[in-house]
Each structure stands twice: as structure tokens, then as C-alpha cells.
Amino acid sequence: MTTDTASPHIDVAPPRGWRTWFTQENLITTVVGIIVAVAVFLPLIALVINSFLVLDDLGFDTEWGLQNYREVFQGRVIRKALVNTALISTGCTILATLLGVSLAWVNARTNCPFREQLEPFNLIPFFLSPFVGAIAWHNLASPKVGLLNNMAKSIFGISFPLFNVNNLWGVIWVTGIFFAPLVYLFVVGSLRRMDPSLEDSARTTGAGLLRTTMTITLPLVTPAILSGAIIVFVTTAGEFGVPFKLSAPFGWETLTTQIFTKAVGDDANHYLGAAMSMVVGVVTAFFIWIQHRIIAPRAYTTVTGKGFRPNLIDLGGWKWLAFGYNVFYVCVAVILPIICLLFVSLHKIWSGSVIWSELTFWNYQKVLFFWWPESIDAATNGIINSFILAFGGASIAMVLAIIVSYMIHRTKGFGSKMLDFLSVIPIGFPGIVLAMGVLVTYIKTPIYATLWILLLGYITRFFPYGQRNISSIMMAVSEELDQSSRMAGASWLTTLRRITIPLLKPGIFAGWILLFVIFLRELSISIILYSVGTETLSVGVYYLSNFENEPMTAALSIAQTVALLICVVIFRKVAGKEALTA
Amino acid sequence: MSFVEITKLVKSFGPEVAVAGIDLSVEQGEFVTLLGPSGCGKTTTLRCIAGLEHPDSGDIQIEGDYVTSATNDVFLTPEERNLGMVFQSYAVWPHMTVFDNVAYGLRIRRETRAAIKEKTTKALNLVGLGHLAERYATKLSGGQRQRVALARAIVYNPKVVLFDEPLSNLDAKLREQMRIELTRLQHDVGITSIYVTHDQTEALVMSDRVVVMDKGVIQQIGDPETIYAEPTNAFVANFIGVANLMEGKLLGHDGELTEIEIPLGDGSAPIRLRATGAEGAPVDAKIILSIRPEDILLHLEKPADASNLIEGEVIDTVYLGNFLDCQVQVGPHEVGVQIDHFEELDLGQKVYLSFTPDHGLCLTE
Amino acid sequence: MTDNNYLQVDYLVKYFGDDRAVDGISFGIPEGKFLTLLGPSGCGKTTTLMCIAGLHKPDAGEIRIGADPVTSMEKSINIAPEKRNIGMVFQSYAIWPHMDVTQNVAYPLEIRNMAQSEIDDRVAEALKIVGLTDMADKNATQLSGGQQQRAALARAMVFRPRLLLFDEPLSNLDLKLREQMRVELKRIQHEIGITSIYVTHDQAEALVMSDEIIVMSKGNIEQSGGPHAIYARPVNKFVSDFIGVANLTEGRIVGNGGAGTGTIEIAQGGEDVQLPCLLADGLAEGDDAYLSVRPENVNASRKPVDGPRIEGEVIQSVFLGNCLDCRVKWGEFEWKVLAHSRERLRVGEKVYVSLDPDHTLAVKP
Ligand SMILES: Nc1ncnc2c1ncn2[C@@H]1O[C@H](COP(=O)(O)OP(=O)(O)OP(=O)(O)O)[C@@H](O)[C@H]1O
Ligand SMILES: Nc1ncnc2c1ncn2[C@@H]1O[C@H](COP(=O)(O)OP(=O)(O)OP(=O)(O)O)[C@@H](O)[C@H]1O
Ligand SMILES: [Mg+2]
């Protein structure tokens, strides 16, 4: 039987009007969207408004004007800080990119010995606090108390200080080695996933190894390199701890250290601080926008055919050089700083060299034993507060991240696009900038001077990190997995509970620990928003460094580092080796 | 001495022997296909020729020169061999335009600007992509990418072009079209080609000679017609096209023909058939009878005069549009029959199969 | 639109924005049958299936399973997908990776709060039917593509749904496996006897598996019928072209011989030829029409034949093993001819083309 059933025209108009818009999905996404939008935009708007308010000479009243911006670009001190920030960011980006790309290449593409064992160590600086790194390097290589300088003096008899990190170069050096893993992470994944036949075909076409690397391999990972470099540039521009410790006391101020002096203390001028924050924020947001809109979409999606086998480049005898280079990096970025801090922390007074007979745990008692009356409150409070903030903040941020990701990827309402956009914005603004916005927004509300304002700042700034973690899994997990559960007879809620959430579990854990780590070491938001009683761990380190002595600072730094290292181990356990690089 | 001469090539990965001693010669201008199931060592052989894999032993000569020789300790790197290669995953460089992709090999050879322009344009026109020269490779379809890869591999006039399943990422329609196009192109350019595939139709359609491989060893070499009509063993018979294979016993020779007996298992009498092949084999030798499904005739009634008659029962029919694929149970064997007209057959229906003796081929082990 | 249909879809319309993805289609299917929705990409097959599943809400129309409407836009009925008791198999397998095979298959039963012993029995039975008994404890990620798809099928049918829906379940598998799974799927469906709707854009798949085929294009039904009817008697150019391979050329009906036969006139390079043919329903003398003949019904011979003379030159002859794929050029038109491989037509030969009048069709444009 053959039928030729031309279907009759059914007269139905396409659905239109507010009724069709008014679905459950659209409603929920819009409500959540508005909440997130308020949290993100309110501080930014407050920042803009405040930056145009000029404080009069008496410091009591304000009027509208551009005076703050004039001050930023023409005032002697701040303009110099602006230039320093630009120099540091540029220098650090160059150093971190060179380090990150070369290390990634060595690890992903060559037969460098022990590269699998070295890889986790290359990533450790990513988890540690650059502020602590700066403290360590101050003690390693400052002209007077630098351990390296003193060793050079006693061993080789060199009388002048060999190293000096108390200047712009020092800041570039420390931020460079600490932010290199950011570039590394972008590039190594890209290199590993690259289709080897792209290189093989260059070889058969007649290009040698070197030429293939320079004209095929590196250009193919250029988008990844640029992405990494931009992230480094932006992160450095917002970095407060390193310049604060290494260069600011020696006359090399940056915008972040200047913002800090305008946010707290006797010299406070929130309006000027807001203007400086605006300058930093506009630049960083612009770069992040470029990265998102122009570079990321260019990343060459790699088509892999059957028979994918990564082919490694045989370096011959040079492989030991590559190995040595990688070990050198791990030494300067991880091992030397930690060992140095350890020694410093075991002395009551640090004079630049190890005195074996005077080693003591006294500093640890002072900063850790919160039940001990002689302990330092700023340190012990900091530890307790930081764990509360990290635990609570990571949990709340992940819940938010799950909801937002679900809405972006599983509902198709208008709100989902808005949410996607909203969750990129905080990444464009350094913590200290956002914190300045939060400060001027909430300073007259009851949450000021409580842990809540810190929590708010943390979550607003960092929930996108968790959200990306979840989103990438949600994109990989097809919607059909959910749909087949519905077809099997499970309701929406059962499906969420038994299928969706379990599938996302590894991502949730990984995201949670990542946020926990970030919150545990957070400095630039905390330093703006803390007040007495709500110090955090990093604020504690800052306090000790400013008002107590180096050994005590080192002790708390070691405590923080140990906590972070434990998190790294757990992270690798739950998230698997590939979690960060994939 | 042939243009490409491979002798006793061996390559293993750890305990696994991927290529177990291969001898092959390819004449200048010839199109030779390596055909075999997945994992039989085709790609490994090709990569050894390209220099992307270092063989454990054996020699490879191209134009009389050793490019790999375990005995003479010679190993040229891929870039020193002057070959072209086309990969399954296209491997078109996404950061270059189509023109730059194709011109790459010429630039490496330091040709003049004018020569590069001319040769690249010519190669692109040859593969029909002249109008897309300035496009970025990411903006091309699969078929177009594969054409770029092809142009890139032939533009600098290499000695040999190697293909590793270049069409298997394309969809069926495009694949058929590209097969024909590639063959035409190879004929026009006259370049020596070695082609790897696991698709037997591709091998039959494209090659001058087919090399059938299994488990790292060559099973048969011959032109497509020979390989199809006169397979030398059961593996080849079954891998190329579809063959019904039945074990039996040789009864004797009758001129050109061979008399055989196929046992049908317990209870039933064996069937006696006449076929060809197994000329040298003695009486009572074990043989395997191979018949192609399209060579079997199916009768609903017992035909009066047909010799070579087999009785069976329909167990499955599959309608494929241009023909009906019918499975008939004959004793322990399932015999596939291809009928070129539509016929309503019931499952369990009794039918008669026949074939002319020269369509049945006896294979010895 | 008979009442004995188990599933009945009436006047279904679905918009995406202003795009009418499904344009008022109606069809039905009797209990236990296997219906295939076949059509090119984007023609609305998946959308139709999703409406039946309840995963999309149509803008108009009614869907009835057995006696109960599950969707009726007029009566504002739209039952949630989980309440419809329909099994569904997806292209991406959609096996939950955090559960093993048994847990995957047991899930629908657990949702229905069945007793554990009953669950065990049913899961074992379902796994046996799909041939995965040995894999019961494997994690989903350890299965091959074909096995994952079997597990998905077991999960979709274990709760004895009223209807099984398939959305291109085989298109992620490679060619060999796909061909094997077609037959397997069909066998399983036959065994369990659940009414099934299958979506594919692969015409070979549709021909092999279906009891009924609905050919769709742009949200409309072009033709429906059994596989043989669709292949042998397409009603229009689209169906003829989409299913199988056809020689299609423009012409005009010049004679009507009654009983569905007639004469079509085609012109090529100044030559007019009148050919006897079968007329599609609704074609009358004087209408524009297309001539449609399958390559296997075209004969090319070296000697002239009786009847209309079509003389051409062989421009391509490709050896496919069991047959030759030839092109014969006649004016501007190229006849696609499938000849027996023993005919050995050579490129450049002059041949006479003749068509089998029982398989020559005139179809609507
Ligand atoms: N780099 C390698 N490391 C380990 N084993 C390998 C490697 N390359 C190939 N093999 C093994 O050698 C054997 C032959 O592989 P080869 O790639 O040559 O097969 P092939 O015939 O090309 O198969 P396919 O049709 O699947 O591409 C396989 O068993 C494979 O697993
Ligand atoms: N969620 C959606 N939103 C917007 N448009 C859609 C959506 N789903 C389908 N469409 C559109 O509806 C039309 C029909 O889509 P459908 O998925 O039903 O096609 P299909 O026949 O299944 O095709 P394929 O073989 O490619 O799967 C297409 O034009 C498609 O772009
Ligand atoms: Mg291969």
C-alpha cells in the first residue's frame, strides 16, 4: 500500500506574546539572573559613582567632578604607581609566558626524563599564595637579610649583595614564577590534545624538527598562549601582596598598594580609591573581553582521527638539560621558598643566616595556639575566620554555580544568555577592585565589619571559577542522559537527584576544593574589607609582617602553605590528574 | 629493481608484532593498496615507509636508494625522503590559508616566489579548489580539507604519495565521489601511490594492485579482479566481498572441474557438487568451497535440469532496495543468496539453490 | 486514518520561533509494527519523535496511544514524559556512566518501586535478549559502542513500555557494526513485539528494518508505505532521489495506456525518446513528470536492442566486486548502470541502453 499523503495545511500561528514568554524556565532563570546581576553590578555601579565624587579639602563633603581622575593620571605619586603597575604586568607576563610555554612543551612533547613526576610540582605554585612567595623571596634575596646573599658572602666571600628583590625586578620575578602555571595550564592541554598528524604531515612535507616546532606546533597553540598571557597580565595588575611586601616599602608603589592606602588607614579617601580601581578595572576588563571574544573562539578545535598516539620528540642528550631546567623551576618556585620560610620561622630573630643552636617552635606557638593568652589575635583569628570563610564560601558558591550552570545549559530561556554573560564579568575585575566596590556599596549597612561582607566579596568575585568547572562537565554530559531518565519514568526532581548531580559530582568536588584553596589564601579582597576581629589568614600574615617580625610571619606562612598543600593532594585525588589541564 | 622495494620489514611495539616480515615492490606510477582488517599493521607499514616509525629490521629502498636499512644502519628522517602523505584526520593546518598550506612544502624547498605561486595554483586547480585559495582551512568542509591535504602532498612532486585511510572521515556519498576523483587525479599526475584502507570497495575501485594483509603478514597480492575472482585462501575470499564458505572433501578431478562432497552433519546425506580450483590437491583432501552470494540462483520449485543443486530453508530475508539478501539454512551452514528481483519469501520456506561449477571455487588450506 | 492504529498522530504542528519544523502531519501505526521516519537532516523527524515522547510540546495536534490521548492541544492535554510509559533510545547511547550495566537497566524498575526479586528477574531477562548477560557488572564506560547501544535498548524496554522510540540509534557506530546491529535490532523488536518508531536519515537502514516507512521533507510527509513499495514505486522526484540511486530526468507524459501504464517522452541532445512506463497516481497525459529508473534496471549492451534506441558511450566503469558501476553518456545525461561484473564494459565503448518497462516509472516533479 502506497499512500501519498500531502498534509493539509493546519492553520496555527506561531506562538507569540507574553504568555509564551511566561514559562516556568524563564521565570526561574530571570529571578536568579536578577539576584546575580545585583550582586555583580551593584559594586561596579557604586564604584563608578564614587569615582566621580571629589572630597573637599576639609574631608567632610563631596561634589561631582573629574578631580580624582586628574589625580590618578597627573598626581606625582599615583602616576608613578600607574607606570610601575604597567611595567610589572608587562614584565611578569613575558616571564610567566616564557616559563609556562617552555615547561609545557618539555612536559607534553619531549622525552624529558621523569616528566610525569615533575608535572604535579610544576602546578604547585598555582595553589600557593604569591604573597607568601614574596615573603619567602624577601628572606632569600633581599640585600640585608637575604639568605642567598649571606650564603654567597660566607661561602664565596662576595661582599656586595648578589641579589636584590626589593625593586620592580623582584616583583616581576616572584609574580612571574608564581603565575607561570597559569600559562602552563592553558598550553599543556592544547599541546596534548593536538592531532599528531598535523606535525607528521609537516615532517613528510620536508620540514625538519625545529622548523615543524616553530611553524606548526607553536602557531597552533598561540591562542592558548595568548589566553594564558592575558590572564597573567590581568592577575598581575590586580596583585597586591607581592608589590606590597617587596617593593612598596622601598619606594616602588603600584596602583594596588595605592588603592589599599586609600581604602584604610589615616589617609583614607574612598573616592580616589574608587577612581584608581576604575582605571585598573577598565583595563583588565578590556583585556578579558578580548580574550573571550577574540582569542578563545580562535582556539583551533583539534580533530583527532583514529589511531591517536602522542608522538614525543627525542631530545637526545639535551633531555637532561630540559630536566635540569624543570628542576630549577621547581626549586625556585616551590622548594627554596618553603625551605627558607621554614628556617626563618624556627628562629626567634632572623638575621639572614641559619643559627642551628637557636632553633625553636616558639613562633608557631604564638601564631597557632589560639587558646594561649600570649598568642597573637590577628593570626589566630585569621586562621579560624579563613577556615569558616573557605568552607562556607566554597559551599555557597558551588550551590550557586550548579544552579547557574544548570540554567545556562539546560534551559533555553532568555535568562540563560544573560546568566552566561553575568558569570564572566567578575573575572574581568581584580579582587581589590571588586572589593573597593563592595566596600563603598555596603559601608553604611550592618554587614560592614562582619564576616558576611568578606563572604559576599569572595563569592561575587570567585563563583565563576566554580561555575566553569561545572559548565565544562555539563557540556560534555549530553542532555540525552537526562532525557532518558525522564523517559524511564523519573520526574524532573528525581532525575536531578539521581542522574544530573551524581554525574557532576567530580566537577563539584574539584570546584569546591579549588574555591576552598582560593579563599584560604585570599588577600586582596580581605585586606580591603577586613576589620579588627574579622582578619583572615593572609591578613594575619600581612599584620605580622607589618607589625611583628619576619620569623613570626614565616611561621604563619608555613601554616598556610601546609594547609594549601594538603588541599592540592586532595584535589589531585578527587579530580584526577587531568582535571586542570583538560 | 622496482621503484619502491620493501624487504623483510618487521616492526613490533613491545611484545606485539605489528608487522611481521613484509616483502613488497611497487612500480613507478602504480597505485597499490594495503587492505586488511583493523590492527593488521597497514598503518605501521606505511609509517615505516614514511620514516615516522623506526622498523626493527628490514630494508626499504626508494628509487634504488636505501631510506631505511637495518643491515646497513641507514635511517633517513621523514623530511629527507621527499614523500607526500595524506592522513585520515586531514591534518590541514588551521592557522594557515589554503594557499599557505599547499605552498608550505615549496617554501621549505626554497623555491622562488613565482614558482611557488605557479605550482600551488596549479595543484589547487587540479583538486578543484582554485577559488578557495585565500580561505582559512577551518572554514572548509571535510571533503575540501581532504583535497587541500592532497594538493599539499603532491605539489612538490614527491617520489611517492602515501595515503592513510584518507576518505574514512567523509560521509558515504562524498566518499564515493572522492574515490573516483582521487583515481582520476592519480592517473593524470601519474604519481606512485601507496594507499591504506580497510574498506574493500575502496581498494577494488581505486587500485592497480591490492595487497591483502592480516596479522602483520601479506595474504595475497594481485589486481582487483583476480583478488575478487580467485582468492587464494579463505581469509581473502571472506574479506573481499562476501563469500559462503563450506568445508568439504575432494572426491576427484574431472577435466577442468573438481568433484567435491560437503557433509551436512548428522543424519543427512552429504551433498556432491562440482566446482573449480584445487587442481593439484589429492583425492580425500580437505577443501573449502567458496561461492559468492550473487552467483547462487534461488528456485522455489525443484528445477528439472540443474546440476549442483542444494536444498535448504529460508531463515532470514533482508530487503536492501536493489536486491534481496536471503539467508538459507543448509545443514549446519547458513548460505547467503543475493536475489536481484523482489520476491515474497516466507521464513521456513523450502527453496533450492544452484550454481554453475565455474562459480564455485575450492580452496585448500 | 484507521481506528485500529495503536499510535495515532493527527495534524501535528510544532514551531521553533517562526520556523514550522513539523507542518501538520498525520500518521498511524498498528500494534507491534516497526515504523520508520526517514528524511534528510532537519526535516523534523526528531521533533516529531520528541512530541510523541512528551519532551517537546507541540503547538497543535493530537497524539493518541491506544485509547488515551497523551497530547491534545485542543483539549489542553499534555502528559509529562515520565507518565507516558514510553521507552526511548538515543543516538548518543545516553548510558549513565556513573552506574554499571545492571544499575542502568534496573533504574526504570526502581523508579516504579518494584520488588527487588522482580527487578533482578526482569533485568536478567532484558540483558539476555540484547545479549549482554556477561557484561552485567561492567561499567558503562567499559563497553564498546555497539554494547552501549544494546544496554540502552535493554533499559528502554525493561519496563515493558507501550511504545519504543529510537532516534538514529546506530549513527555513532562504524559501518560494519551498524550493518550488524540493524539486523539485531530488528530481531529484538520482533521478539518482544513492542510497537516501535524509528528515526533515521539512512535509507538503507530504513529499508532493512521497517514494516512501514514515512518519508519526510521540510516538516511534511512525502510518501508512506512498505519498504518495497517505497523503493519500487516512489511517487515523486524527491522520494525517488532520496531512496536508493535513481536515473532521474525531466520529461512529459505523452500517452496513457490505462491500468497505471503510460508513455513518457524524454529529450536529450536533440533526440526524443518515448518510453513505456508506469505512472504514479495522479499523473495524466500532458503533465510534466520525471522519468525514474534504478541503475539495476538499466541494461547496457554492445548489440542494439528492440524498442527505443538510446545509444551512448561508457565514460566510467568501476569494479565493485559483485558488479560494475558504469556511467553511460547520452547527450548531456549520464545513465547510471549497474552491470554484472562479468560483462566487463570498458570506458570509451559504444553501448545501447535499454530500460526494463516494469521498473520504469514516471513520477511527479
Ligand atoms: N605506537 C604504538 N604503540 C603501541 N602499539 C602500536 C602502536 N602503533 C600500532 N600499534 C599496534 O600495532 C598493531 C598494528 O597497528 P596499525 O596501526 O598498523 O594497524 P592498522 O592496520 O593501520 O589498523 P586500522 O585499520 O585500525 O588503522 C595494532 O595491534 C596496534 O595496537
Ligand atoms: N530546540 C530547537 N530550537 C530551535 N530550532 C530547532 C530546535 N530543534 C530543532 N529545530 C529546528 O527544527 C527543524 C527540524 O529539526 P529536527 O531536529 O526535527 O530535524 P531532524 O529531521 O531530526 O534532522 P537530523 O537528521 O539532522 O537529526 C530544523 O530546522 C531545526 O533547526
Ligand atoms: Mg591504520
Ligand SMILES: [Mg+2]
Ligand atoms: Mg534528529
